[in-house]
Structures are given as structure tokens and as C-alpha cells.
Amino acid sequence: MTRCRVCGGPDVAPGTTELVNTVDGTAFAATLPASVCQACGDTKVEAPTVKAFELQVAAELARMGRPTPAAFRFMRTALGFRGPQFAQLLGVDRGTLSRWENGVLRVDRGAFVVLGGLVIEQLAGRDDTMCRLRALHSPVSAPRVTVHVHSAQI
Numbered sequence: 657m658t659r660c661r662v663c664g665g666p667d668v669a670p671g672t673t674e675l676v677n678t679v680d681g682t683a684f685a686a687t688l689p690a691s692v693c694q695a696c697g698d699t700k701v702e703a704p705t706v707k708a709f710e711l712q713v714a715a716e717l718a719r720m721g722r723p724t725p726a727a728f729r730f731m732r733t734a735l736g737f738r739g740p741q742f743a744q745l746l747g748v749d750r751g752t753l754s755r756w757e758n759g760v761l762r763v764d765r766g767a768f769v770v771l772g773g774l775v776i777e778q779l780a781g782r783d784d785t786m787c788r789l790r791a792l793h794s795p796v797s798a799p800r801v802t803v804h805v806h807s808a809q810i
């Protein structure tokens with residue numbers, strides 16, 4: 657049995673709690689599964705649940721269409737990218753990315769759209785944009801490529 661991390665009590669039961677994440681003055685809230693101490697009321701949300709919540713917040717930020725420094729940073733970290741790693745993936749200088757996130761430079765709209773695409777595709781279990789970004793680092797050249805056209809597309 658898991659004991660409460662705050663009071664040490666033995667009566668920790670499944671329940672829910674509300675998490676709120678505020679970005680650029682907008683509070684994003686969700687009721688999530690949690691372990692709840694019946695003695696002191698402490699709640700504990702598991703790390704994968706928090707990560708899923710942050711990814712949903714990032715998707716909302718992508719859809720809201722406000723490419724602010726805080727939104728950009730939140731979305732990047734929700735995907736688990738470190739700054740230099742994401743700058744390399746985008747093909748921009750790490751200083752440029754840092755200036756976007758610190759509000760020194762206006763966030764590049766194209767980069768914001770790409771980042772939002774990565775977030776939304778990850779939620780949908782897809783990696784189209786990630787594959788295309790990786791392809792930019794090792795381009796494929798071929799003398800001939802056969803493409804397939806299905807009748808439903810005509």
C-alpha cells in the first residue's frame with residue numbers, strides 16, 4: 657500500500673483533482689485522476705498524466721493562434737525538446753530560438769506552425785512533420801520515384 661507523502665497516512669485512494677496551467681493569462685484546467693489521501697487531502701497526479709495534460713494544453717495553444725514567447729516555450733517543453741535540440745531540428749541558430757522564447761525577437765510564425773503541427777500530430781499518434789523535419793537533415797535524391805494514385809483521389 658502507498659502511504660501519503662505528506663502525512664504518512666495509509667489511506668490513499670483513487671480520486672480526481674483539478675490541474676491548472678496558466679500561459680499568457682489564460683488558465684487551462686482539467687480534472688485528472690489522482691491518488692487522494694483520505695486523512696489530509698493531499699493529491700498526487702502521476703507523471704505520465706501530467707505530461708498528457710501539458711500536451712493537451714500545448715495543442716490548445718497551437719490552435720489559439722497566438723505565437724507568443726510563453727506559448728512557444730510551453731509547446732516545445734511539452735514535446736520534451738531541449739532548446740538547442742529543437743533549434744537544430746528547425747535549422748535555426750540556438751540563439752534565435754532563445755530570443756524568440758525570451759521575447760527579444762518576434763516568434764517566427766512558420767516555426768510556430770511547425771511546432772503546433774508536431775504537438776497536434778503527437779496527440780493523434782502521427783509523426784508526419786517530424787519525419788519531414790528529419791528528412792531535411794538527410795535529404796533523399798533519386799533519379800525516379802513512382803507515386804501511387806488511388807481512384808478515390810481522382
Ligand SMILES: [Zn+2]
Nearest residue numbers: 660663693696
Ligand atoms: Zn495525507
